[in-house]
Amino acid sequence: MENSEILKKFLQNLQQVPYLASKNLFKVASHFLEMEKDKAEFFCATLLKMKDCLVKCQNCFVWKEKDSDCVYCKRDQSVICVVETWQDMLAMERAVEFKGAYHILGGAISPLDGVGPENLNIGSLVERVKKNYIKEIILALNQTPEGEATAAFIANRLTQASSAQNHIIQITCLARGVPIGSSLEYLDKLTLNKALSERRPF
Amino acid sequence: MENSEILKKFLQNLQQVPYLASKNLFKVASHFLEMEKDKAEFFCATLLKMKDCLVKCQNCFVWKEKDSDCVYCKRDQSVICVVETWQDMLAMERAVEFKGAYHILGGAISPLDGVGPENLNIGSLVERVKKNYIKEIILALNQTPEGEATAAFIANRLTQASSAQNHIIQITCLARGVPIGSSLEYLDKLTLNKALSERRPF
The missing domain is CATH 1.10.8 (Helicase, Ruva Protein; domain 3)
Incomplete structure (x- = not known):
């Protein structure tokens, strides 16, 4: 058989x-x-x-029905949340009350896997920033070496593009620290260090 | 989306x-x-x-290509290994050097799930035993309450059928006991009891 x-x-x-x-x-x-x-x-x-x-919507790269408009591109376009994948976007939508728009990169820069910036939707993000009035870009990338490197690369490109246009964009990232429901004793060193150095008033 | x-x-x-x-x-x-x-x-x-x-082969109920003979029905038909599912049969084939034939029941008797003996290939097994010369039936059912009840039911039916024909069939089941590679301290009570009561000369 x-x-x-x-x-x-x-x-x-x-x-x-x-x-x-x-x-x-x-x-x-x-x-x-x-x-x-x-x-x-x-x-x-x-x-x-x-x-x-x-x-895929040609503006934000979220999957949409061919004959209808992208629902996310109808929302507030002045705040764009940048994520690696569609699944990450769905996770954000499920978890938070976010009213802004998205931009799906299609992955993270990873030279070992042959993924360079040109393989991701980074150029189109810069174009979006140049063409539209954007107040804030939230870099909601994964907390992996690849995600962090990609976030740094994008932040750099966006700063260049916006300063060339004399238009200052706020670039933010998700807060990092102790996840809710976790015990300190089981937490990794890097997270604990981050949580301590980025401590805030109680 | x-x-x-x-x-x-x-x-x-x-x-x-x-x-x-x-x-x-x-x-x-x-x-x-x-x-x-x-x-x-x-x-x-x-x-x-x-x-x-x-x-499905109409003799042993193993999946086969429509236009070719069942390879398992060409093997020694005097020893039949009875299993619950096709996957169980594949596991047997991968693990052991068994040269006999198979009979796939299609599950185990489970009144709670609405599976009675008439929903399984038990009648056809009894027919096989009546029609052919069979030396041994190996009941290789799962060690679950359903599997054990089904094995008992089949053993009963086969004993009746074979004694009606004055032909004694050996009915066996897989050995039960301590699995290889396990530590006694992590073993469940039932298995340990079984292993002790069915102990054998070293």
């Missing part, structure tokens, strides 16, 4: 799906095998239709 | 895939959205072709 060419091909396809442990691939294949044929066809039709209908 | 009907539909579909945590659904959807269109089409084509090409 494990020799079936078509099963092998499907397993190879499944292998590329993120967050599926390889030990579960056979179980997922089994799920699709046991499924009624019309349900499998519906699954595929939905998948392909979704790919057809959804496009 | 989260309001897109087609995205919602796709997420609902994904939700039914086993071993995908709900917090990862957006990430998986994002994977398919970012994927090139022809790759997505290839994924769907492979999935549907797999469903078309693979059928």
Whole structure:
């Protein structure tokens, strides 16, 4: 059974799906095998239709329906929250009452993975800043070496662009410190150091 | 974005895939959205072709290619290993040098989930035993209350069937005891009790 060419091909396809442990691939294949044929066809039709209908907004790079306007680009465009991925944006939307706009970079600068600034939506962010009146850019990148390097790179580019136009933009980042619900004894050294050096009045 | 009907539909579909945590659904959807269109089409084509090409062997219920013989039914049919699922069978094949045949039940008896003996491939197992010369049935069911109850039920049915034909079949089950690589101190009480009561000469 494990020799079936078509099963092998499907397993190879499944292998590329993120967050599926390889030990579960056979179980997922089994799920699709046991499924009624019309349900499998519906699954595929939905998948392909979704790919057809959804496009990235060319202003903020959030996925939107092809024939409708981007809901985020209708919001306050003077504050832009810059995030690495769509999932990060969704996490922000779920957690906070943010009324501004977004800009999705599509990842972080990572020379080891061959991702340079030209592979990310950084140029279009600078263009947005040049063309529109923007008060604040929130750099909500991940707290990883790549995220921090990317944030520094963007902050630099934005400062150059805005000073060339004599228009000062506030560039902020998310507060760093002790996460809510955590015990100090389990916290990493870097976070504790940051939390101490950036302490604030009680 | 989260309001897109087609995205919602796709997420609902994904939700039914086993071993995908709900917090990862957006990430998986994002994977398919970012994927090139022809790759997505290839994924769907492979999935549907797999469903078309693979059928369950009507003798042992292992998945096989429609136009070819079941490889497991060509093996020694006098020893049949009874397992709950296809995945259990694959685990057996990966782990042991077993040369006999299989019989996949399709689950275990579980009244709470509405699974009775008539929903499993038990009748066909009894038929196999009646029609063929079978020396041994290995009940390789899971060590869960459902698995053990199902094993007891099958053993009973097989004993009746074989004694009616005056043909004695050996019914065995997998050895139970201390798993290799485990420390006694972390072992559950039932396993330790079983291992002690079924102890064997060193």
